[in-house]
Amino acid sequence: xxxxxxxQATPIGYLPFRHVFYRADRIARPLTRLxxxxxxxxxxxxxxxxxxxxxxxxxxxxxxxxxxxxxxDHCYDLCVVLGWNDDPVIAGRGSAIFLHLPPQSGAxxxxxxxAEPLLRELISGSETGIEVRTD
Numbered sequence: 480x481x482x483x484x485x486x487q488a489t490p491i492g493y494l495p496f497r498h499v500f501y502r503a504d505r506i507a508r509p510l511t512r513l514x515x516x517x518x519x520x521x522x523x524x525x526x527x528x529x530x531x532x533x534x535x536x537x538x539x540x541x542x543x544x545x546x547x548x549x550x551x552d553h554c555y556d557l558c559v560v561l562g563w564n565d566d567p568v569i570a571g572r573g574s575a576i577f578l579h580l581p582p583q584s585g586a587x588x589x590x591x592x593x594a595e596p597l598l599r600e601l602i603s604g605s606e607t608g609i610e611v612r613t614d
Contacts, residue, residue: 482564482573484528487588490576495562495608500548502556506595509557511602518555522548526574534564534574546575554582557598561591562608578609 482490498514500522509515523545525532530543537545548555555577563576573589578601581592591609593601601609 482589484526484571484573486573489587489589489591489611490563490573491611491613493608493610494576496578496602496606497560497562497565499602500555500558500560502549505553505556509599509602513559513602518548520549524548524575528570528574533570534568536560552582554579554592556580557595559598559602 482488496513498516499509499511500516500518501509503517508517521539523537523539523541525535525537525541525543525545527533527543527545532541532543536548537543539545539547548558557580559578561576561578564572564574575590577590578598579587579590579592580595580598591611
């Protein structure tokens with residue numbers, strides 16, 4: 480699949496779990512063998528292909544285009560960073576592919592959304608990633 484920044488498509492293939500973010504002020508710390516980090520109000524993710532921090536966690540304020548991880552909605556209350564375009568990072572190939580809670584609209588912008596009980600179960604087991612297919 481030819482994935483590009485902003486195409487609102489989910490990459491096809493095996494996406495390894497990298498680490499977990501969660502909102503400690505809203506939910507309990509997830510039980511997982513993955514690295515877990517409590518989000519803070521100044522956490523963001525750079526989605527600016529022209530910036531040196533592209534597809535990386537950043538501290539806000541940030542001079543490149545970015546997404547705020549500390550959100551008013553509950554999408555990122557529990558969020559797994561998936562391994563996409565991160566080893567190495569290639570400008571414009573897509574950023575911020577997360578496994579997170581469902582948005583109110585029901586649609587993501589290329590991420591994968593699961594209900595909290597299912598997401599917790601998935602990351603608490605022996606799974607090391609998720610396979611995304613078209614069938």
